[in-house]
Amino acid sequence: MTTFEAAQLVAAREIRTKLRDKAFLLSTGIFLVIVLASLVLPALLNSGPAKVAVTDGASVAVLQEHGFEVRTVADTATAEQLVRDGEVDAAVLPGPVVVGDDESPGDVVQALSVEPQVRLLEPSDVDPFLKVIVPLAFAMLFFFTSFTFGMQIAQSVVEEKQTRIVEILVASIPVRALLAGKVFALTLLAFGQVALLALVAIVGMSATDTAPGLISAALPAIGWFVPFFVIGFVMLAALWAGVGALASRQEELTSTTVPVQMLVLIPFFAVLSVPHDGVAMKVLSYIPFSSPIAMPIRLFDGGAAIWEPVVALVLLAVTAVGLLGVGARVYSGSLLRTQVRTNFMTALRRS
Template sequence: MNSSIQNILLVAGREIGTRAREKSFVISTGLLMAVIIIGAVVWSSLSGGESVDRVGVVGGDRSLAQTIEATGAAAGQRISAVAVPDASAARVQVADGDLDAALVVGSDGAYTAISKNAMNPTVEGILRGVSSQRALSTALEAKGVDAATLPEPRFETDRTQVTKPDEAQRVTVALIGSVLLIMAIMMGGLMVAVGVVEEKSSRIVELLLSTVRPLHLLWGKILGIGAISLGQIVLIGATAMVAGKVTGLLTLTGTAATVFAAVIAWFLLGFLFFAALYAATGAMVSRQEELNSSSAPLTVLVMAVLYSGTFGIQALDSPFIETLSWIPPFSAVLMPIRIATGDTDPAQVAGTFGLMIVACLIAVWVASRIYRHSILRTGSRIRWREVAGMVTARK
């Protein structure tokens, strides 16, 4: 194995081992997983999952119950129709909450709907429609006309917008993934910066640089913490998807899985972009107290990226958001959402992905210049004017 790659992997392994053993990291990951599971259970219980109304049928045959269920399915309301022996039993079951409603077919042909309080308007409309249809069929049969021989009315539907299946779920996956990306950037990026400052202030970096080159140390730190952060995101994301599947909040279609894969791909680029710059801001200072001031511009940029996703989802077809989707690092959050909603095409996905790769290469190049020139400097914080000189220096 090439010695440079070996050195980078050694540094990355050191970072992974150090961070994975930190109690704060383990506890925070466990808490996030617990919050997601509890939140999914509570959300599912409050929403009640898919609503199913139980309707009792008195005096009608099985075909009447089947008609009620079929009409409900056509109206988007799940109904379970069951036979009840008599009106008294139906009234008792409705009063006890065993049935949501009951339809009683009288011997005189009258239909009576029973409910405990106000009936679900959709269910009431379905029962009224089925009753009217049955009464009409009965009247026609009394006059010798078979209702089945009558031509069915011609009814067609036309939509002004193409339906996107599971769009809500796909958007949810993309939005949660984008929020997790920002969390990983904030926590992982700060871990990179804090690690650089700690090694610099304790002079450990001088010992490390006696055996590895500055760029190897930088890359190893980014890859190590990046692997830890990616593992955390995948674990939390998998927990969310499994919890959503178990509680019925998600159906986990192939499209949703594709969106999750897109989120991971953009996560890698977004994390690389910010982690490299956070490492550079850590190298600019010698004390952790100065880290907030040096990383303030990055923090503002991270929050701007977060807001572009959370607010931009309301207007993905606006010219401003469409343009912003092409600009790194905003594309790291906006593109997974646009992929989820179908408001993009393969050419834009490939183009923005390529631009993000270029932005990452530039960020790594700038960070490496700053890191190499400032990692051994101690004392007061390096000013931005000096940083500009480091970037433009020939060596």
């Protein structure tokens, strides 16, 4: 059996094991429900345009222009009674005077207020709320996927050490084939989960009126997010396997995986805490550990030149190759030390 064939065998085993894992299937289902609910529920909870009773025709055109359902009535008493009965959300009397039930109808007041004319030089088709949510979704997607799947890689490695099954595996196939199979399988599963979430998100957006503008604006960022996600995940996956092999039992994973946890946590919070159009964000979009999050966000905001993601992706790929080597050395240098926890530098020297 060649190394490639052995890696394929390990990958197939890891994928079958995960697809039979109820916890993995349940977590995937929960993520799908959360994504779909976050897109569809706001539209479902919005029961339609607010209803306003009007006693004269002076305000009808303005209210209709702002999307209100206008009901013209004969007098003030009728309008106020409709508000009390809950048949309309507010009433507009001559003056104009806006009448509410137990709180001020701010949307009606705002519609009738005189505002200065606003002219945008570069109008956006994307809702301002979505400009906040979509970048956050990029960051959360890479963070949670790399963290949860990374911990699963580390747990799988230390479980094989605890049960001593790793000794049988290493006697049958090369260590590098075992590592390559694990990394490939978990990368494929992670990408499959992300693709499924993206598909559900697109289906959910198609049920709302935000879909056309949002999809067209997000498409370039999504296109670049895919290679950044895959290479970034592979870069971290080998490190997760390496630090997982340092532990001799599950209880030691908390301490052995801290360095890689920091490589995931710090870039995530750094990207979310700086302005999207600032110098710090531009720097973060070139740092390999934060570029899978920062660069797609800059592309979505339209703040990155066409050459910038190419440069950032090359830097990420070069770093990934280097860290794959480090992770492989740590993994091979500590995998068969099943009785005691292995020091990082000791594992590097032993490999």
